[in-house]
Amino acid sequence: MTDRYAVFGHPIGHSKSPRIHALFATQTGQNLSYTAHDVPAENFDHALDAFFASGGKGINCTVPLKELAHGRADILSERAERAKAVNTLAVDEDGRLYGDNTDGVGLLRDLTVNLGLALQNRRILLLGAGGASRGILQPLLAEQPERLFVANRTVEKAIQLAGEFDDLGPVTGVGFDALSGRQFDLILNATAASLSGDLPPLPAGVLAPGGVCYDLAYGNQPTAFVRWGQEHGAARSVDGLGMLVEQAAEAFYLWRKLRPETGPVIALLDRERSLAA
Structure with a gap:
């Protein structure tokens, strides 16, 4: 069974998060999928409920959804409470939404x-x-x-x-x-x-x-x-490419209890964007 994760944001087409988490999954031998979803603020509640109702395990939130995600979390980490913003949501064993900020x-x-x-x-x-x-x-x-x-x-x-x-x-x-x-x-x-x-x-x-x-x-x-x-x-x-990979690694650890190696992923993404440029 493949565990499903996603990133929500608007716009989202530029996101490197699916690539990063695919590299993490390969590196750590995890069976998961991670997809990007274009979710405007007004659609956030519906998209969130639908994703978790269909068995989704966790999401990342980017602009403009971090404050909305903060409002939807049942439990907040201390750093998310301070930031009043959530970029990572996970479902705990009791079905409650746990919100964290890994930025x-x-x-x-x-x-x-x-x-x-x-x-x-x-x-x-x-x-x-x-x-x-x-x-x-x-x-x-x-x-x-x-x-x-x-x-x-x-x-x-x-x-x-x-x-x-x-x-x-x-x-x-x-x-x-x-x-x-x-x-x-x-x-x-x-x-x-x-x-x-x-x-x-x-x-x-x-x-x-x-x-x-x-x-x-x-x-x-x-x-x-x-x-x-x-x-x-x-x-x-x-x-902030390194920050992007490092915050993703923290989210991955929150979800999978495994910490991927970030150095090789940062180096690979840096090479890829040099070629794209």
Whole structure:
């Protein structure tokens, strides 16, 4: 019997998740299928109920469904509770929906294990105050940075988001104009702007010498923010492909109680997109 999993999102055609989970299943000898479903927000409840009623074992949720998935979970992990967003749902032994958020741990593994970055006592700038930022603030602050700034075009959103997490560490919400004269060791782009070729209005000199740029988005071509980092002297300027694989591995572990090796999968996907580009 093949266990069925899926990713829900809108749009979803670009998703690499089915490929990633197929590679995980082959690597670990698991009999499962994983498919992508285009599910607009207004269809989420019906699609979710239908998938689990037909025997589905678990789903991932991406834009724009993570907050809706949070509302449907019967039980939440502590990190999903904090993030107010769920990207992984599983059915427990009693038929209840368990909701987790694996984005933050996926990002942290890519930053600290794959890229070898130490975040303690570092100055971190997080661009954007939406759902993507919400999912990664808790694990970033757990690394004990010297200071974490959340910058957003709508300053009030940045201040509100920082206020929800300031019990965990030194986090401040600001507008982009408040960044002038400051420098950061790590700049994380959690906006979707760079995929459309747009960039947040970053002042000159905001990236410290030897600093790193990281775009949570990913593509076959370098995103606008990855290019910005390269042009402004970043020691490393990378996109979120590694985070995508690492958060998927955490979901796979939640479902199958097996942790796949992520390094070979990241390397393979990187080669494939180089060929596609």
